Amino acid sequence: MDQGNTAFILIAAALVLLMTPGLAFFYGGLVKAKSVISMMMMSFGAMGLIAVLWVLYGYAIAFPGAEGTLFPWSIDGGAIGLTNVLETPEGASFPPLAFVAFQATFAIITVALVSGAIADRAKFGAWMVFAGVWATLVYFPVASWVFNFGLADDGSFAYGGWITHGLQDIFGVGVIDFAGGTAVHINAGAAALALALVLGRRVGFQKGVHVPHNPPFVLLGAGLLWFGWFGFNAGSELAADNTAALAFVNTIAAPAAALLAWLIVEKIKDGKPTSIGAASGAVAGLVAITPACGSLDPIWAVVLGLLAGAVCALAIDLKFKLGFDDSLDVVGIHLVGGLIGTLYLGFFARGTGLFMGGDASQLLVQAIAAFAVLIYSFVLAFAIGWVIQKTMGFRVKNEDEVAGIDTVVHGEEGYVLSDGR
Template sequence: MDQGNTAFLLFAAAFVLLMTPGLAFFYGGLVKAKSVISMMMMSFGAIGLIGVLWVVYGYAVTFNSAEGTSPLFGIDTAAINLNSLLEVPEGAAYPPLAFAAFQATFAILTVALVSGAIADRAKFGAWMVFAAVWSTLVYFPVASWVFNFGLAEDGSFAYGGWITHGMQETFGVGAIDFAGGTAVHINAGAAALALALVLGKRVGFAKGAHVPHNPPFVLLGAGLLWFGWFGFNAGSELAADGVAALAFINTIAAPAAALLAWLVVEKIKDGKATSVGAASGAVTGLVAITPACASIDPIWAIVLGLIAGAVCALAIDLKFKLGFDDSLDVVGIHLIGGLIGTLYLGFFANGTGLFMGGDATQLLVQAIAAFSVLIYSFVGAFVIGLAIEKTIGFRVKNEDEIAGIDTVVHGEEGYVFTEKV
């Protein structure tokens, strides 16, 4: 066993887990002051819930053929108990449990991302029910489509699911999704759009009506996300090697370019370059580079960042034109950014992209992957969200929303300026 690669993977997993508290700060700063606890609790609730579900059965569903056993209704019965991964195969680069832990952090973050679309108006209990059902029926299967690696004789992971490995057998090239542009960002963005439609608009929804209450929180959250994203992208190589180094430098280049592009568009469009715009631009670039970080050169990563930052800075206003209330722009940043990064590979992926020595086949498989995940996730989230809304109710009362839902839902306040006697 390579102790260096094992340490690399374990630290990468820790970095990715930090992204969810980072997301809590990012989202928490964007909502009004009386909803900050509610917003941050949806991220922390995801850590607790998805962390348990992953160990109980999430890994078994996602990697249902990882050890060559016969899956039962999509569940690898040998992996249902992670004790089956305690033994390290001879010649393995790292323990299988290290990979299981790394993938757990992806599941947690993806679910937490969805919550931004329903800020200021969702019941915490209903959110937790949604998170459990959506992760089971949507995230775990979709992650299997991308990440369901089979074990080679030396214990290393040899190939992916139908999106990566399966389409390679059909088209000669598989879809490229190095770290989760489809499984994480398009998946979460499509679910966010569905929930925004199910819950409807916030009271007083209009452009400029809801402003971030704490931009420093937003910047802190973006910084933590960017830090953790190095584990997200470079860690997906599962080895401390040259490919991880390429993913690492691209995780600097693309978000840096996207940050600048967003600020330029914001200055032209609104007259001011804002701190929230800088944070949003950086996150947009991180989203876009996620599927592409190991397959393009750094210069093309900068181009991708510029495109994603500019397009997403404009895309966030679509909710006002189309009439859906995606509170914190999960659709505009994660769905649109994920689509841009995934489809960009069809043109600029090294060796197979249309402009990089390949033909239109890579673009075709990227589009199949992106829109398959988008449709499946949107439909699944819409049905689950609607079922919850029609039964236990997903949205708080209008009067509670106006007052701020922290005290109603959690009995706490984010900011207490005077002691209560």
């Protein structure tokens, strides 16, 4: 067992876990002051619920082993409760439990991302029900499609998911998704779009009405996300080697370029670059580089960042043109950014991209993976959300939304400024 790589994975897991509180600050600053507790609690609720589900059965669904896992949904009964991953098999370079911990943080942040689409108007209990069911029926299986592997007899990794392995058998080239462009960002973005449609628009929804109440929170959250993202991307190599270093550098380059591109678009469109734009641009670049961080030369990572920052800055206005209320731009940043990063590899992936010595096969498999996850997640999320709305109710009353849902849902206020309290 390699103790250096084990430490690397555990540190990366801690970094990724930090991303969810970072997301809570990012989202919390974007909503109105009377909804900040509600918004941040949806992230913290996801941390509690998904971590428990991951131990109980989530890992068993997401990583059923390399054998017989080309089916869209399967489970390793021996991994329920993590009973068969407590010991390190001979030949493995790190304990299975280190990988369990690392992937648990991916599940948590993916679910939390979805909550941004329903800010200011969702019941906490309904959100928790949705989070548990969606993780079970969507995230855990999709993680298996993309990330699943087992140990072969020689101790090497043998990939078994239908996206990573099955498409390679058919087309001769496998999907590249280094750290979760499909399983995390497209998955969460598609679910966010579905929930935005189920819950409907906020009261008074129109451009310029809902203003972020705390830009410093947004900047703090973006900084924590960027910091944690080094674990997300470099850690996905599962070894402290040159590929991890490449992923690390690209995780600096792409979001930096995206930040600049977003600010330029803002300046041209609106006359002023904003702090919210800087934070959103950085996150858009982080989203786009996630699937590509281990497969791009740094110069092409910069180009990807510029493209993602500019396109996502324009994409966030689609909700006003198309009439869906994605409160905190999960669709415009995560769905669009995830699609850009995933498809970009079809052109610029080292050795296999269309412009890098390969042919159209890489672009084809990237597109199949991206849209398969998008459609699966959207349909299931819409169905789950619709059932919750029709039964226990997902959305708060209009009067509670207008007043601010923190006191109604949680009995707390984000900012207590009165004397004597």
